[in-house]
Amino acid sequence: MEYVDMYLVHWPMSVKPTKPHYPMKREDIMPMDLRGVWQAMEECHQLGLAKMIGVSNFTTKKLQELLAFAKIRPAVNQVELNPVWQQKKLMEFCKAKGIHVTAYFPLGGRHSTSTVNPVLDSDVLKEIAAAKGKSVAQISLRWIYEQGASMVTTSTKRERLKENIDIFDWQLSDEDRLKISQIPQHKTRRVVGG
């Protein structure tokens, strides 16, 4: 491969160079040389190795820090985003700065430690899905799309892959959007330990 279309900084943090382990231990997490990392990302872009460069898991505070010295703005911020973790402040900030948001865990995520998936088991989403003749997954994905975000989702099942892409020729109503905006918010799960 001579270049990648998109290259992201996965987390705004560094870990000690230890044997990879997951979840990470708090004592192994170190402050990140954000300026140095971003300059190296910009160099990747300038050399034609990455057509676009971006970040992931960046808060508004971290983005502000980055934008203060970035010669090239991040094209994308990939973050957890779904109807139970709507990230309203971050969404507004990214929109104002021209940073596209990509949602991960759009369906609440795989390998959840809990038996309840707060997205797929949401009563509000189930009610909207039943009234529209859609699946709960489709309601969540459509809501994300209507926020102006893209999404990365996975399924091991062919039928679900088809279902998940079938969200472009219908829309949520104002009433649906209002109900979704009132869903109590919580992160679906902690990605980093410690």
Ligand SMILES: NC(=O)c1ccc[n+]([C@@H]2O[C@H](COP(=O)([O-])OP(=O)(O)OC[C@H]3O[C@@H](n4cnc5c(N)ncnc54)[C@H](OP(=O)(O)O)[C@@H]3O)[C@@H](O)[C@H]2O)c1
């Ligand atoms: N940037 C980051 O820090 C970060 C962090 C975490 C994840 N990610 C990325 O985000 C992407 C998505 O992560 P994810 O797959 O864990 O989250 P997800 O898309 O929210 O959840 C996928 C889960 O939902 C199920 N599913 C898919 N379609 C469904 C449908 N129509 N109805 C019911 N269940 C459905 C799948 O099960 P089946 O396989 O059984 O269908 C799978 O267990 C991945 O590419 C991952 O690498 C990025």
